[in-house]
Every structure is written in C-alpha cells, then in structure tokens.
Amino acid sequence: MDVIQFPPSEGGRGAVALKDIPEGHTVFEIPRSLVLSTRTSTLPQRFGGNAWKKAMLHQGWSGLILCMMWEAAQGSHSKWSAYFDSLPTSFDTPMFWNDEDLTELKGTSVVDKLGKDQAEKDFTEKILPAVQSRPDLFNSQDIPTKYTLETYHLMGTRISSRSFTLEKAEEEVEHHDADDPAENEAANTSMGSAMDVDGPPSLDHEQGDEHPDHQEEEEGNNEEEEEDSTEVVMIPLADILNARYRTENVKLFYEPNCLKMVSTKPIKAGEQIWNTYGDLPNAELLRGFGHVDYLPLAGTDNKFGNPGDVVEVRADLFVQCALEVHPEHVKEAESELIERIDWWLEEGGDDVFVLEIDPDSSELEIPPPMLSFTRLILFQAEWERAKSKSKPPKPTMDMQTLSVLVAVLERRLQAYDTSLEADESILNTRLDALSLNKRHALIVRVGEKRILQAYRDKVGHLLDEARMKEAGASSGKSSGKGKRQREADDSEKDGGRRIKRQVR
Structure with a gap:
C-alpha cells in the first residue's frame, strides 16, 4: 500500500494497492496503544477524573478535542x-467558509447543522x-497560540472527518466499571463520529445464531451497557483512506489488542483502497468531510x-401549509395544534421527514409518517x-x-x-469554472432539488387523479340517475352516433 495524492474527484490524498490484494486480506494492523x-492520552489522568467531569469535559467531543x-x-x-x-x-468544510460562499447553501440543511455557535460556546465555557x-499542565505562553478557537475548530473538524467509533477493550470496560461506574458511564456520551468499526467477523457469525427474540431482549436490557462500551477515537493510518458511495473494498475490525483493516473484496494493483462513511448524502459529506460524491446516476439521461x-423537510412546514391551504379544517382546531404536535412527538414521531429516491429502482415512496402527520393536523x-x-x-x-403536500414541496423548493x-x-456548462466551495454547494443543491421536484411531480399527479375522481363522482351524483340509467343513456348516445354515421 502506498499513499498518493488523487484528484479531488477521487477523494484527494488516499491509499493505493501496490499489488493485488485478495478478499479477506489484512491490509494493515494498528496496535490499540496508538x-x-x-x-x-495521559491528560485526563493528570487533570484528575473528578475535575475532568466537573469541567464537563466528559460530554461530547470537548474532552477529545482538548486532548x-x-x-x-x-x-x-x-x-x-x-x-x-x-x-x-x-x-x-462549510465550517470554514466565508459568508458569501455560505449563501450558496441557502435552502439546504447544511448551514443549520454546522453547530458553529455551539462549538464556540463549548470553547468559551469548557475549554x-x-x-x-x-497552569501546571497548560503553559500560559502557549494559550494564545496553541489553545485558540481556531485550533479548537481545526481539531473538531479533524474528529468529524477522520474519527472512528470504537469498541473499548474488555479489560478497559471491566476496569472502569469496577473502579468508578459513574465515570465509565459519563465517558461514553460522545456525539458519534465519521466511521464505525466492526467486531471480528467470527463474532458477527456467532451472534447471528442467537434466537431473534432473545437477541432483541438482550439488546434492550443492555442498551446502556452497549453505549458505554464505545468511544470516539482517532486512528493513525486508518483515517487516510477515502470513501465514495458503494465503493468500499476494506473495513476496519477490532480485536482485543489491535485494529485490522481487512479487504472485503479483491483489490487490483493500482486501485485505490476505499473505506466507507456509510453512503451518506452530499449534504452530510460536505458538512462533515468537505467533499461530495459526483457519480453517474443510474436510470437517468447522463x-x-x-x-x-x-432531502429533509421540517414538520412545522406542514403545519404552516395546512393552515394556509385548508383553513376551514384547521382554524377551529388551531388552539389544539400544539397539543397535537406534542402528542406526535411523545409517541415517537419525527419532527423532520426525509425524502429519498431508491438508488436501485429509481422509485420514490411518499413516507407514510408524513401522510399520517398531515392528517393529524388537518382533521379533527x-x-x-x-x-x-x-x-x-x-x-x-x-x-x-x-x-397540503403539494404546497409543502413547492414551499420547500422556494427555500x-x-x-x-x-x-x-x-x-452542465460552467461547473469547472466555479470555485471549489461553490461547485460543492451547487452539487448539493441540485441533488436536493431533483428529489423535491420528483416528489412534487408525483404528488401533483396523484392530486390531479384524486380531483378527477371526485369530479366524476360529483357529476354522477348531480345527474340524479342511477348506474343502470347512466349506462342506458351512454348506450343511447353511442347508438345515436352510430345512426348519424350511417345516415351520412
């Protein structure tokens, strides 16, 4: 394996196979000590466990960033x-974009999820x-240069783009459980990371032999223990691998004393070695990693x-559109809307609905929860x-x-x-002439708008069909005739037309 610089479309700096690699081959190993x-890091121990918790450094990424x-x-x-x-x-990543470039992301969910204000608050109140x-641990002369907000953002972005969620070694979990259960629980409140790490393949196979009901019960009873057994970490060398949609050919597995990057399919000499970030949408790739996937789309014309x-659509947009499109349904219950929304959330409903197009069939499905929520708001x-x-x-x-759905989709497109x-x-004409930031923003916008437009077209078609069906039913009722009489009338009309043709 060698590390080389690829073009931005190939992920930038990455690793390439120097010779053919068979499936199941260990590409490299990393000792847990690294x-x-x-x-x-020895910093938390030197700082003191209780003092570390008192400073709230056990929550989120603040502790790892400070380390x-x-x-x-x-x-x-x-x-x-x-x-x-x-x-x-x-x-x-947009965290470092200027205001002009950030305006290119208007309408997407990227800006709202940057978390820049919260990060700066954590820096001011914790770090x-x-x-x-x-002062015994942090040289006062280093603070203006090495413990700045800029450095905090840099380390935070390194974590968001290059970290792994890792199972702790069993002896670590047992040691902390025995010594200080509260500290062990608190140390595992991380917010997630770029890449997950799998256990040894043999363990996965053994777990698959368990009875599903028993396994589900075990997962429910041990949910907190499972959360406590993971941590967000930085793994040298492993984080140098790039990722691209459905291209991964290696995966990281953990063992008690080391981590192994294992090939999941044959890799030919000269091919790039790809890890996986979970096939994320471009909005998340841009926000967390600073790149986008730009690949041929199956079932499309080039x-x-x-x-x-x-595409994410906030639930409050459905409430606004329901009030505007059908005030006759909602106005009487307007005072109850907050109660309805609270009930929906308490029952486990989402406050954001996700629209997507199946990448294999190019089909799209209107999310059932989205329909349920709309009807909950509309009808007493x-x-x-x-x-x-x-x-x-x-x-x-x-x-x-x-x-209401049509109004929501049109309003979402207007964002x-x-x-x-x-x-x-x-x-199609000037993509290469754009700056990198504007190029990425354009690709994110287009991807989201295509999905919204596809849903707008489908829902609009369904609405037209519903209107035609209702108009037909109303026409039948207004005639005051039964089905047999209408059929007889139609027959007479057809007969009349035939007679006219014969006369001519």
Whole structure:
C-alpha cells in the first residue's frame, strides 16, 4: 500500500494497492496503544477524573478535542507527534467558509447543522476555563497560540472527518466499571463520529445464531451497557483512506489488542483502497468531510450526482401549509395544534421527514409518517381517533392531504434562491469554472432539488387523479340517475352516433 495524492474527484490524498490484494486480506494492523482517545492520552489522568467531569469535559467531543490540542502542544514529546504532522491543517468544510460562499447553501440543511455557535460556546465555557485553571499542565505562553478557537475548530473538524467509533477493550470496560461506574458511564456520551468499526467477523457469525427474540431482549436490557462500551477515537493510518458511495473494498475490525483493516473484496494493483462513511448524502459529506460524491446516476439521461442524496423537510412546514391551504379544517382546531404536535412527538414521531429516491429502482415512496402527520393536523376526527387509540392516523392519500403536500414541496423548493433549471444549466456548462466551495454547494443543491421536484411531480399527479375522481363522482351524483340509467343513456348516445354515421 502506498499513499498518493488523487484528484479531488477521487477523494484527494488516499491509499493505493501496490499489488493485488485478495478478499479477506489484512491490509494493515494498528496496535490499540496508538489509538488516540481520552483513555490513551495521559491528560485526563493528570487533570484528575473528578475535575475532568466537573469541567464537563466528559460530554461530547470537548474532552477529545482538548486532548488533541494538548498532545499537539507537546510537540516531539507526544507519541502522536508524527501523526499530527500527517493531519491536514485546512479543510473545505462549510465550517470554514466565508459568508458569501455560505449563501450558496441557502435552502439546504447544511448551514443549520454546522453547530458553529455551539462549538464556540463549548470553547468559551469548557475549554478555556479548564486550560486557564491548570497552569501546571497548560503553559500560559502557549494559550494564545496553541489553545485558540481556531485550533479548537481545526481539531473538531479533524474528529468529524477522520474519527472512528470504537469498541473499548474488555479489560478497559471491566476496569472502569469496577473502579468508578459513574465515570465509565459519563465517558461514553460522545456525539458519534465519521466511521464505525466492526467486531471480528467470527463474532458477527456467532451472534447471528442467537434466537431473534432473545437477541432483541438482550439488546434492550443492555442498551446502556452497549453505549458505554464505545468511544470516539482517532486512528493513525486508518483515517487516510477515502470513501465514495458503494465503493468500499476494506473495513476496519477490532480485536482485543489491535485494529485490522481487512479487504472485503479483491483489490487490483493500482486501485485505490476505499473505506466507507456509510453512503451518506452530499449534504452530510460536505458538512462533515468537505467533499461530495459526483457519480453517474443510474436510470437517468447522463446525469451525475450522489445516489444516496436525501432531502429533509421540517414538520412545522406542514403545519404552516395546512393552515394556509385548508383553513376551514384547521382554524377551529388551531388552539389544539400544539397539543397535537406534542402528542406526535411523545409517541415517537419525527419532527423532520426525509425524502429519498431508491438508488436501485429509481422509485420514490411518499413516507407514510408524513401522510399520517398531515392528517393529524388537518382533521379533527383523526386527532380524536389518534388520542383514543394511541395510534397515528392511517397514511391515506385523500385530496385534502395531497394538496397540503403539494404546497409543502413547492414551499420547500422556494427555500433555495435559484431554480433547478438554472442550477442544472450551470452544472452542465460552467461547473469547472466555479470555485471549489461553490461547485460543492451547487452539487448539493441540485441533488436536493431533483428529489423535491420528483416528489412534487408525483404528488401533483396523484392530486390531479384524486380531483378527477371526485369530479366524476360529483357529476354522477348531480345527474340524479342511477348506474343502470347512466349506462342506458351512454348506450343511447353511442347508438345515436352510430345512426348519424350511417345516415351520412
């Protein structure tokens, strides 16, 4: 394996196979002692367990970020010195974009999820006080240069783009359970990371032999224990591999004393070695990693994008559109809307609905929860029935519900400053002339708009059919004639036309 610089479309710096690699081959191993985490860095121990918790450094990524800042400040005295030298010092994630480039993402979910304000709050309320409280650990001369907000953002982005969620070694879990159960529980409240790590394949096979009901019960009873047994870590060398939609050919597996990167399919000499980030949509890839997937889309006329793209639609948009489109249904129950929404959330309903197109069949399905929520907001009878049965309304596609969905999709499309047609024109003619940030933003926007437009077309078609059906039913009723009489009338008309043709 060799590390080389690929073009941005291939992921940038990555690893390539120097010779043919068969499936199931261990590409490399990493000792657990080289994994960088809040358990392997000596800073938390020196800081003191109780003081660490009091400073709230056991929550989220703040503790790991501070460990990385401290280890980097040690220079050659840190065993991860060479690792820090290999890490990127700049990123293309929107966290570092200027305001002009960020406007290109208007309408997407990227900006709202950046978390920049919360990160800066954590830096001000957690990191700085902790650093300033321990001059024996943090050299006061280093604070203005090595413990800055910029460094905090840099380390945080390194975690979001390159970290792994790892099972702790059994002896670590047992040791912390025995010594300080509360500390062990608190140390595992991380927010997630870029890549998950699988256990040994043999363990997966053994677990598969368990009875499903027993396994589900075990998972329910041990949910907290499973959460406590993982941690977010940085793994040297493993994080150098790029990822692309459905391209992975290796995966990281954990063992008690080491981590192994194992090939999941044959890799030919000269091919890039790909890890997986979970086939994320471009909005998440851009936000967390600073790149997008731009691949041929199956079932389209030479279009490119990310087959894993999705669009998020907030539930409050359905409430707004229901009030506007059908005030006759909602106005009487407007005072109860908050109660209905609270009930929906308490019953486990989502406050954001996800739209996607099946990457294999190119089919799209209107999410049943989206229909149920719309009907819950629209109809008093559905609300009463839901309360009495503790079940959401059935996902029925009647004319009133569909008309609200059309309004929601049109409003969601209007959240972008540009139209799909205008964006696709730029995509097809001037993509290479754009700056990297604007290029990425354009690809994200187009992917989302295509999904929204596809749903708008489908729901609009269903609404037209529902209206035609209702119009036909109303026409039949207004004639005052039964089915047999209408058939007789039709027969007479047909006969009349035949007679006229014969006369001519």
